[in-house]
Amino acid sequence: MPRARIGAAPIALVAALVAAGLWGAWVTKSVLGGHDMPTIAKVQLSGIVGEYVQALARSATPPDQVSAETRAFMGEIQRNLEKRGAAGQLVLVGEAVVAGNVPDITAEVRREVYTRVKMPQAAAGASADVMGAMRAAMAGPAPQAAGGSRR
Numbered sequence: 001m002p003r004a005r006i007g008a009a010p011i012a013l014v015a016a017l018v019a020a021g022l023w024g025a026w027v028t029k030s031v032l033g034g035h036d037m038p039t040i041a042k043v044q045l046s047g048i049v050g051e052y053v054q055a056l057a058r059s060a061t062p063p064d065q066v067s068a069e070t071r072a073f074m075g076e077i078q079r080n081l082e083k084r085g086a087a088g089q090l091v092l093v094g095e096a097v098v099a100g101n102v103p104d105i106t107a108e109v110r111r112e113v114y115t116r117v118k119m120p121q122a123a124a125g126a127s128a129d130v131m132g133a134m135r136a137a138m139a140g141p142a143p144q145a146a147g148g149s150r151r
Contacts, residue, residue: 041084044094044106048077048113052120060123069120076117080109 052073056066084091092102 039088040090040092041103041105042092042094043109044104045077047106048110055120055122058122059120061120073113073117076113077109080112
């Protein structure tokens with residue numbers, strides 16, 4: 001008795017159905033998998049930076065150290081946002097978000113940055129006048145002109 005041969009079309013159809021089923025399972029797992037971070041989020045950078053600058057102005061930090069601490073703080077914010085971007089998260093600056101249901105990750109970013117960069121503490125007997133503290137810091141020695149020679 002001759003054996004019946006199965007054509008290529010039914011085999012291709014079954015393979016396509018299996019592939020579509022596996023792809024559907026992967027998509028479902030990815031969508032419902034409970035990501036730790038939302039795909040799109042916003043952060044209020046002006047609030048975090050403003051808070052840090054005010055704390056730094058109220059502290060007794062010498063002016064030459066202020067620059068280094070500010071660079072470290074801004075660098076840590078940059079690293080935090082780059083890490084989120086590498087993980088596939090799109091972070092919008094909060095001021096740019098007009099409407100919509102976009103999760104706000106400001107508190108999370110603030111917490112992560114301050115675990116790596118210490119928040120400046122107010123100096124003992126420091127005045128609450130932030131502008132006065134900033135004027136005192138600016139009254140220090142003037143920085144060298146940018147056109148001077150560097151070695």
